[in-house]
Amino acid sequence: MPGDDVVDCHVLVIGSGGAGCRAALEAQQYGETVLLSRTLTGKGGCTIMAEGGYNAVLNENDSCLLHFEDTLRGGAYLNDPELADVLVTESPDRFFDLARWGSVFDVAEDFVAAQRPFGGQRFNRTCYASDRSGHEIMATLVEQVRNSDIIQIQEEAAIELLMEDGRAAGAFTLDTTGTPNVIRADAVVLATGGGTQVYDISTNCAAGTGDGFAIGWRAGAELIDMEMVQFHPTGAVYPPDARGRLITEAVRGEGGVLKNRDGERFMARYDPERMELSTRDVVSRSIETEILEGRGSPHGGVYLDVSHLPAALIEERLPIMLEQYLKFGVDIRTEPMEVAPTAHHIMGGLRITPACETTIPYLYACGEVTGGVHGANRLGGNALADTQVFGKRAGEGAGKSPVREKADYAAQLAGQEKRLSRFAEGTTPPHEIVSALKRTMWNGVGIFRTKERLLAAQEEVVRLRTLVPRAYGPQGYLECCTVENMLCLASLIIRGALIREESRGAHVRKDITQDWTPETSPFGHTVLRGDTCLIERKGGAA
Numbered sequence: 001m002p003g004d005d006v007v008d009c010h011v012l013v014i015g016s017g018g019a020g021c022r023a024a025l026e027a028q029q030y031g032e033t034v035l036l037s038r039t040l041t042g043k044g045g046c047t048i049m050a051e052g053g054y055n056a057v058l059n060e061n062d063s064c065l066l067h068f069e070d071t072l073r074g075g076a077y078l079n080d081p082e083l084a085d086v087l088v089t090e091s092p093d094r095f096f097d098l099a100r101w102g103s104v105f106d107v108a109e110d111f112v113a114a115q116r117p118f119g120g121q122r123f124n125r126t127c128y129a130s131d132r133s134g135h136e137i138m139a140t141l142v143e144q145v146r147n148s149d150i151i152q153i154q155e156e157a158a159i160e161l162l163m164e165d166g167r168a169a170g171a172f173t174l175d176t177t178g179t180p181n182v183i184r185a186d187a188v189v190l191a192t193g194g195g196t197q198v199y200d201i202s203t204n205c206a207a208g209t210g211d212g213f214a215i216g217w218r219a220g221a222e223l224i225d226m227e228m229v230q231f232h233p234t235g236a237v238y239p240p241d242a243r244g245r246l247i248t249e250a251v252r253g254e255g256g257v258l259k260n261r262d263g264e265r266f267m268a269r270y271d272p273e274r275m276e277l278s279t280r281d282v283v284s285r286s287i288e289t290e291i292l293e294g295r296g297s298p299h300g301g302v303y304l305d306v307s308h309l310p311a312a313l314i315e316e317r318l319p320i321m322l323e324q325y326l327k328f329g330v331d332i333r334t335e336p337m338e339v340a341p342t343a344h345h346i347m348g349g350l351r352i353t354p355a356c357e358t359t360i361p362y363l364y365a366c367g368e369v370t371g372g373v374h375g376a377n378r379l380g381g382n383a384l385a386d387t388q389v390f391g392k393r394a395g396e397g398a399g400k401s402p403v404r405e406k407a408d409y410a411a412q413l414a415g416q417e418k419r420l421s422r423f424a425e426g427t428t429p430p431h432e433i434v435s436a437l438k439r440t441m442w443n444g445v446g447i448f449r450t451k452e453r454l455l456a457a458q459e460e461v462v463r464l465r466t467l468v469p470r471a472y473g474p475q476g477y478l479e480c481c482t483v484e485n486m487l488c489l490a491s492l493i494i495r496g497a498l499i500r501e502e503s504r505g506a507h508v509r510k511d512i513t514q515d516w517t518p519e520t521s522p523f524g525h526t527v528l529r530g531d532t533c534l535i536e537r538k539g540g541a542a
Contacts, residue, residue: 008406009034011398012170012185014158017045018387019367020191021141026395028150034183035150038157042142044207045193047387050134051248051320053126055381056095058113062123064088071382074120074279075375076505076518078225082354083373087382087389094388095127103140105129116253118380120279126381131250131320137384159481160416161188161219162409168363169407172416178474180416182409187362187401189394190216194368195489196229199343200442201244203232209482210489212369216350217492222359224371224525225348227496230378230506231447233283235342237301239328244342249380251306252276254317259303260295281377281506284341288447291340301340306332341447347374348496356394362401366394376505423480426470430483433464441490449497450511458494461487496526499535
């Protein structure tokens with residue numbers, strides 16, 4: 001039985017990053033809302049780590065139509081057009097919500113929001129707070145949550161959804177002691193963020209293990225485009241303990257240039273028009289090609305250089321980058337950084353409607369755990385906007401759900417307790433499984449893919465899933481659940497990559513030739529639901 005009394009509420013929001021906090025703030029207007037955080041509210045997830053900015057059409061010379069077109073072009077036309085339209089249309093209002101609540105963004109000389117250029121966009125529409133934009137947003141949201149009636153349950157994680165007659169009815173959780181608990185709700189919002197920790201080199205925080213993808217899939221939700229994993233072009237490669245740490249796109253937005261070991265500004269070879277401000281998929285492939293062809297830096301990257309910019313500008317607009325690299329012994333005002341692509345963002349996820357409904361009744365989702373908004377490649381600056389636009393919509397939809405008789409949890413709880421007891425008798429240390437998985441995904445399911453390497457990776461993931469992670473005491477139960485989620489996520493990514501027999505956005509199949517462009521591709525979304533794995537043809541047919 002649960003260690004504490006069962007918690008009942010109207011809306012349960014799982015995840016306390018930017019999307020989760022915004023969803024909870026909306027939902028609590030309709031009834032008692034619980035915000036469940038695996039870490040501390042606002043401290044986990046990727047929003048607080050986001051440095052670059054928030055895309056919003058604020059200038060009269062810009063337009064939502066331009067933003068929409070840039071988003072679809074950047075997403076290789078795999079975006080759900082309705083979702084993309086919602087994103088660009090509502091992001092300005094959600095930006096002003098943040099400003100009204102106290103977020104302090106940089107301003108231009110005329111005291112309007114300053115906006116910098118970001119890759120793949122024809123207009124400067126990325127609002128920012130120097131290079132700590134996500135931190136500023138999270139500080140604002142956390143303060144709003146604290147001043148609300150939202151019930152916060154912290155350092156407790158959802159390990160499975162509570163289901164009743166095919167509908168979401170709450171969640172089973174584990175606290176820090178390894179005690180299973182139950183939260184029952186009329187509606188559930190999944191806002192659990194991303195999962196690129198399945199890769200050896202990742203920008204994600206330690207909690208970016210893909211729990212929401214796995215939890216949703218096991219409950220029967222439909223997922224789309226899981227093969228679309230964005231590799232951010234610029235992650236630190238030196239010193240070794242900084243490997244993978246995000247070097248914000250703001251560095252290139254402020255005028256940073258990429259050079260190979262010969263001092264050549266090589267983006268002229270790959271995208272002479274947009275250069276360093278090409279889309280992330282193009283820049284990542286370009287950097288990786290330079291490295292593979294022997295033109296990389298001594299530590300296996302390329303150079304990102306801002307030393308030609310005024311020192312005062314770097315100090316004002318890139319203070320976090322400057323401080324970070326000074327700790328590494330590198331002064332970016334006078335010398336370049338060494339960077340290489342790093343796993344960053346999953347564009348696929350739970351299929352949602354514009355109201356953030358998933359394919360499971362009373363289960364809503366928002367943020368990076370969802371698919372369709374960003375297509376095959378996300379534009380920098382669209383993710384922070386995504387958290388606020390769809391966080392609000394998910395919270396509203398869940399909040400308006402009808403009050404229902406709370407579900408009986410006894411039988412499902414017994415199943416979860418059996419699952420945990422299995423970990424107590426496990427055979428393999430969790431870290432050994434995770435280390436093997438990370439290497440497998442990096443080597444076989446990276447920027448450039450082939451059927452042969454994907455099948456080899458799939459075979460290894462299948463083998464790893466036969467191992468039972470061992471919990472050394474109840475406090476280790478959550479780590480074992482996390483290992484299972486990571487293996488599940490890896491399997492979903494590989495399955496999608498195998499059936500998408502084309503190169504599109506972030507997904508590049510080196511073993512396939514095609515005579516179509518992204519805009520004319522015959523393929524739509526890849527769809528994963530239980531054992532079903534298919535790719536839609538244009539028009540929605542399988």
